[in-house]
Amino acid sequence: MRSIPEATWYKSSYSGGSGGDCLEVAPDGTTAIPVRDSKNPHGPELLFRADAWTVFVDDLKASPAYR
Numbered sequence: 001m002r003s004i005p006e007a008t009w010y011k012s013s014y015s016g017g018s019g020g021d022c023l024e025v026a027p028d029g030t031t032a033i034p035v036r037d038s039k040n041p042h043g044p045e046l047l048f049r050a051d052a053w054t055v056f057v058d059d060l061k062a063s064p065a066y067r
Helices: 050-060
Strands: 021-027 032-037 045-049
Touching: 032 050, 045 050
Parallel strands: none
Antiparallel strands: 021 032, 032 045
16 A cells, blocks of 8 residues: 555545545646545555546546536
8 A cells, every 4th residue: 555645635526425436636746646535545545647647537528427
């Protein structure tokens, strides 16, 4: 498990308050973007290359389910 103590974590504004499936992201990095499960903030974190994260987010935004 990797911990990024200096990261500032953000949860999506689309996340409900019911404690459902939510991710948190810490987009402070320039080369790697850490992502974690908001229900388990001390659990494992995934690191995405910044360019891969941008492509992922852009694809989500283009999805009809996002609108």
